Amino acid sequence: xxxxxxxxxxxxxxxxxxxxxxxxxxxxxxxxxxxxxxxxxxxxxxxxxxxxxxxxxxxxxxxxxxxxxxxxxxxxxxxxxxxxxxxxxxxxxxxxxxxxxxxxxxxxxxxxxxxxxxxxxxxxxxxxxxxxxxxxxxxxxxxxxxxxxxxxxxxx
Amino acid sequence: xxxxxxxxxxxxxxxxxxxxxxxxxxxxxxxxxxxxxxxxxxxxxxxxxxxxxxxxxxxxxxxxxxxxxxxxxxxxxxxxxxxxxxxxxxxxxxxxxxxxxxxxxxxxxxxxxxxxxxxxxxxxxxxxxxxxxxxxxxxxxxxxxxxxxxxxxxxxxxxxxxxxxxxxxxxxxxxxxxxxxxxxxxxxxxxxxxxxxxxxxxxxxxxxxxxxxxxxxxxxxxxxxxxxxxxxxxxxxxxxxxxxxxxxxxxxxxxxxxxxxxxxxxxxxxxxxxxxxxxxxxxxxxxxxxxxxxxxxxxxxxxxxxxxxxxxxxxxxxxxxxxxxxxxxxxxxxxxxxxxxxxxxxxxxxxxxxxxxxxxxxxxxxxxxxxxxxxxxxxxxxxxxxxxxxxxxxxxxxxxxxxxxxxxxxxxxxxxxxxxxxxxxxxxxxxxxxxxxxxxxxxxxxxxxxxxxxxxxxxxxxxxxxxxxxxxxxxxxxxxxxxxxxxxxxxxxxxxxxxxxxxxxxxxxxxxxxxxxxxxxxxxxxxxxxxxxxxxxxxxxxxxxxxxxxxxxxxxxxxxxxxxxxxxxxxxxxxxxxxxxxxxxxxxxxxxxxxxxxxxxxxxxxxxxxxxxxxxxxxxxxxxxxxxxxxxxxxxxxxxxxxxxxxxxxxxxxxxxxxxxxxxxxxxxxxxxxxxxxxxxxxxxxxxxxxxxxxxxxxxxxxxxxxxxx
Numbered sequence: 001x002x003x004x005x006x007x008x009x010x011x012x013x014x015x016x017x018x019x020x021x022x023x024x025x026x027x028x029x030x031x032x033x034x035x036x037x038x039x040x041x042x043x044x045x046x047x048x049x050x051x052x053x054x055x056x057x058x059x060x061x062x063x064x065x066x067x068x069x070x071x072x073x074x075x076x077x078x079x080x081x082x083x084x085x086x087x088x089x090x091x092x093x094x095x096x097x098x099x100x101x102x103x104x105x106x107x108x109x110x111x112x113x114x115x116x117x118x119x120x121x122x123x124x125x126x127x128x129x130x131x132x133x134x135x136x137x138x139x140x141x142x143x144x145x146x147x148x149x150x151x152x153x154x155x156x
Numbered sequence: 157x158x159x160x161x162x163x164x165x166x167x168x169x170x171x172x173x174x175x176x177x178x179x180x181x182x183x184x185x186x187x188x189x190x191x192x193x194x195x196x197x198x199x200x201x202x203x204x205x206x207x208x209x210x211x212x213x214x215x216x217x218x219x220x221x222x223x224x225x226x227x228x229x230x231x232x233x234x235x236x237x238x239x240x241x242x243x244x245x246x247x248x249x250x251x252x253x254x255x256x257x258x259x260x261x262x263x264x265x266x267x268x269x270x271x272x273x274x275x276x277x278x279x280x281x282x283x284x285x286x287x288x289x290x291x292x293x294x295x296x297x298x299x300x301x302x303x304x305x306x307x308x309x310x311x312x313x314x315x316x317x318x319x320x321x322x323x324x325x326x327x328x329x330x331x332x333x334x335x336x337x338x339x340x341x342x343x344x345x346x347x348x349x350x351x352x353x354x355x356x357x358x359x360x361x362x363x364x365x366x367x368x369x370x371x372x373x374x375x376x377x378x379x380x381x382x383x384x385x386x387x388x389x390x391x392x393x394x395x396x397x398x399x400x401x402x403x404x405x406x407x408x409x410x411x412x413x414x415x416x417x418x419x420x421x422x423x424x425x426x427x428x429x430x431x432x433x434x435x436x437x438x439x440x441x442x443x444x445x446x447x448x449x450x451x452x453x454x455x456x457x458x459x460x461x462x463x464x465x466x467x468x469x470x471x472x473x474x475x476x477x478x479x480x481x482x483x484x485x486x487x488x489x490x491x492x493x494x495x496x497x498x499x500x501x502x503x504x505x506x507x508x509x510x511x512x513x514x515x516x517x518x519x520x521x522x523x524x525x526x527x528x529x530x531x532x533x534x535x536x537x538x539x540x541x542x543x544x545x546x547x548x549x550x551x552x553x554x555x556x557x558x559x560x561x562x563x564x565x566x567x568x569x570x571x572x573x574x575x576x577x578x579x580x581x582x583x584x585x586x587x588x589x590x591x592x593x594x595x596x597x598x599x600x601x602x603x604x605x606x607x608x609x610x611x612x613x614x615x616x617x618x619x620x621x622x623x624x625x626x627x628x629x630x631x632x633x634x635x636x637x638x639x640x641x642x643x644x645x646x647x648x649x650x651x652x653x654x655x656x657x658x659x660x661x662x663x664x665x666x667x668x669x670x671x672x673x674x675x676x677x678x679x680x681x682x683x684x685x686x687x688x689x690x691x692x693x694x695x696x697x698x699x700x701x702x703x704x705x706x707x708x709x710x711x712x713x714x715x716x717x718x719x720x721x722x723x724x725x726x727x728x729x730x731x732x733x734x735x736x737x738x739x740x741x742x743x744x745x746x747x748x749x750x751x752x753x754x755x756x757x758x759x760x761x762x763x764x765x766x767x768x769x770x771x772x773x774x775x776x777x778x779x780x781x782x783x784x785x786x787x788x789x790x791x792x793x794x795x796x797x798x799x800x801x802x803x804x805x806x807x808x809x810x811x812x813x814x815x816x817x818x819x820x821x822x823x824x825x826x827x828x829x830x831x832x833x834x835x836x837x838x839x840x841x842x843x844x845x846x847x848x849x850x851x852x853x854x855x856x857x858x859x860x861x862x863x864x865x866x
Contacts, residue, residue: 021395022395025393025394025395028342028394029393029394029395030393032344034335034337034341034342034344035335037339037341037342037465037466038341038466038467038544039465039466039467039547040547040794040795041546041547042547042794042795044794044795044796045465045795047465047466074335075333075334075335076335079334080334081330081334084333084334088333088334091329091333092325092329092330092333095325095326095329095761095765097329097332098198098199098200098515098765098766098769099197099198099464099465099512099513099514099515099516100198100328100329100332100333100338101198101339101464101465101466101513101514101515102465102514103332103333104332104335107333125803126803126804127803127804129803130802130803130804131802132803133465133795133800133802134465134803135463135464135465135514135515135517135773135800136198136515136769136773137768137769137770137771137772137773137776137806138765138768138769139772139801139803139806140768140772140806140808140809141765141768142803143803
């Protein structure tokens, strides 16, 4: 099996993998990075999103060959309790979830949006999160949290 | 309202599990372990329970550790459902903690030589005059909690609670934003193997032959398990398990299945089946006014999928003839009872332990996959096995919320006042949960070589809120009524408990017809409702929602407003909803304004979160959701075929909580669905002058209704 090299959360990663294996499998399996969640396996729900460059993308149908030399960020790479990403702080402040299973993917979509557009409108936030499904109905709280994170970043 | 006087009776969960130490313990390091029998299913219950405990014990909420429910140690609180967790677990914990505090104050009094009435507790430190002090933790050796609760303990008066009643941040949210694993899907047990299930696409088909050769060749395969029609694979990685399953599927031969109903004639199907008929309630009129006319309408709702974002998942590990199971089931003891039947083991050989899954909205496949894991793990020689269902199976093999047909006949006098009311329901039962019958309810139990019959769903008794009949008895003061429930005795599409059981369908029907009658009379629909209500708390939520939504805004072309109300189960939370919609042939819900009364709101933001979430989920059900099938199989097996409301489509939701600290708390999780469903339907009429009585309210149905009207 070929060795595939990429950047994962800012550090160099090298995995011997079947090039057709999915990134989500490698992350959750061999690498033990369980922030990205399995939801559907078809790129339809967003629970498995990772950031590649400045785009949120489904990792459940992303073959490893396509990841070579890419810069991949998972929710683990956004921040920690000690050094939280503004979005993580804002999701706590707004209590922006119920079960939280979809949240890691939603944080990634939001982080990718703020990278491209640091001060989005509410409509832009909704559009950016529209491919992420939430079944508990916490959408509006999440939108408020993203707007709060953007506002805090702008004034800090 | 006066504060209820203390009654010498234990809360129901405590009466069943009276030992104090089964609920609360002090740990050496200044911690307090709280052990409820209810489980976190995304509703924030562990935080509300921590608040109650922190308040009664006078400790900082940060000291409280919530122990996940397990049959090894937890109180048996049945199932986490029916919006009863605050009501049952919360009341029990409040009582337990009040009594524990009292016992510790007595012990402190003895040790310090100070009268207990002069002692106070501050963050677990007990102190009194003369600077004397001790703490729960210093006294823990002196006070045995291995004693039964007594009925005498009195909780703090509402006004002195400092934590309960406030919007404390949820204790589980930091873990979830920082990806610190709480979900069963993420748990890494040493040596963990991965299981996948082979199930038919054809509904009711049985596995009759299986060529295992291709699957056996998959690297990483640990075992192929087959027991009659039950089959699955175990492998050393998820990828290998998926590959083995794919190979195994190619070698499977299935029998023919069972005929499914016509998805476009649900009412016809439901009404043609053999049924068990129950008269739920009757009220005879005092006078025998003659009806000038009878208005008769039929309402339907389709089968609805739980459709959690995560597929169901469980882990199991055998040790000889003992087994440990990890599950996101709503009821660890109930699941254990069914596992004991199928595995032919005494219950004490089985430990079932809860771990969080994704949001749970009722009886999904959590219990089914636990048996799958137990059966697959048998073949691994003691390795733990995690089984995760596919999205496809989650959307086709898990139980659905039952389809319903509701017919109401309203007798009206010459002024179009209601003088008689007949409400009839045709539906499968709304519950087929495990642990409640001599036969198991778990899917694999009907697949194994010596199969158990598939359990036909039934309805909980009226005392528990009923099932198909839930919320079918009007809260309105109508002079006469008869409510009849017809429960199907066949079940081609598997049904069990989904949020609100029958309440969504019944409230939709009642509130739609009331709206229609108010319109016939030319009476404002809110005034009409208030005129028929005798319960002030009911009127209060309606008035609060109306005020907040500035009812009724001036009519503008292309917009509409509608109202819906219910008291969940007629004994739980009061909720009124006002929907504002826009559209010409396809509608968009712009805003939902709700008012809710749960008595004492332990965590007001938690209540708002539940109501918001319920309102959005209900909007999704009303506008988009319908389990699809042809005559042989469920066809809505992906998010493309079973779309739910997305970020661009969700309405603004505004919630007012009427806080009543002096009234015992009830849950909020299911209060919004019925009222929101009705409010949207009624707003459609206000907007376009037509009614769609068969959910979901889609563009096609609106156009058809408009064509019929013109």
